[in-house]
Structures are given as structure tokens and as C-alpha cells.
Amino acid sequence: MADDLEKARLKALExxxxxxxxxxxxxxxGDEHYSQAQLAWRMVIExxxxxxxxxxxxxxxxxxxGTQPIFLVLFILLGFAAGVNVMMRTAKEVQAEQAAHAARKKD
Structure with a gap:
């Protein structure tokens, strides 16, 4: 009986x-988070x-x-599309992080 009471008190204290x-x-x-300039440079580099x-x-x-620049044009366009895709993914990641940070601040 005394053991149970003591365990309950210890649990309440913990x-x-x-x-x-x-x-x-x-x-x-604050320095752990990216500044807006760092995010912009990250997207440009991507x-x-x-x-x-x-x-x-x-x-x-x-x-x-030995072809004319058909592959060059094609792969530049594909590279542009891939770069934009990565930029959009980064923007979504940053937006989710900022929303989570705002929610934490609210609580």
C-alpha cells in the first residue's frame, strides 16, 4: 500500500x-534558420x-x-524543368517549416 502511494507521488513529481x-x-x-537571401541563392543555384x-x-x-544541337536544346529544356521542379519543392519545404514555426509560437 505504501509502495503504491510513493510510486504515485514520484510519478506526479516526474x-x-x-x-x-x-x-x-x-x-x-535565429541563425539556425535560413534567411530570405540564403533561400533565394539556394533556389538560383538549383x-x-x-x-x-x-x-x-x-x-x-x-x-x-555528331548531330546538330538538337540534344543540346532538348536537355537544356529538361534541365530547366528539373531546376524549376527542385525550386518548387524547396519553396514548399520552407513554407511548411515556416507554418510549423508559427504554430509553435502560437502555442
Whole structure:
């Protein structure tokens, strides 16, 4: 009987300590989050990387097959589409992160 009462008291104390730890938890540092300029540069680099990879593949195929720049044009367009796709995925990721951060601040 005394053991059960003591276990219940210890459990209540642990719950109170955990609750206080949650309220005392520090906010995430500001420098851990990307600034808007960093996000913009990230998206520009993703787009340029897609174009450069498309250019390289297209140029290599045109050179290997001895064709006119048909593969170059085709793969530049595909690289552009891939770069835009990656940019949109990054934008969605950032938007979800900002929404989660705003929800945490609200609580």
C-alpha cells in the first residue's frame, strides 16, 4: 500500500518536472534558420545547376553522335524543368517549416 502511494507521488513529481522543462525550453536560435537571401541563392543555384547539367548532357550527346544541337536544346529544356521542379519543392519545404514555426509560437 505504501509502495503504491510513493510510486504515485514520484510519478506526479516526474510529470511536474517534465512540464516545467517544456516551459523552460529555449527558443531555437535565429541563425539556425535560413534567411530570405540564403533561400533565394539556394533556389538560383538549383536552377542554374539544372541548366548546367542539361547543357553538359546535351552537348556531350551532340558531340558523341555528331548531330546538330538538337540534344543540346532538348536537355537544356529538361534541365530547366528539373531546376524549376527542385525550386518548387524547396519553396514548399520552407513554407511548411515556416507554418510549423508559427504554430509553435502560437502555442
Amino acid at each position: 510529470d511536474r518536472i517534465e512540464g516545467l522543462k517544456k516551459t523552460q525550453a529555449p527558443e531555437p536560435r 536552377l542554374v545547376a539544372g541548366l548546367a547539367i542539361g547543357f553538359g548532357i546535351g552537348y556531350g550527346l551532340d558531340w558523341a553522335f
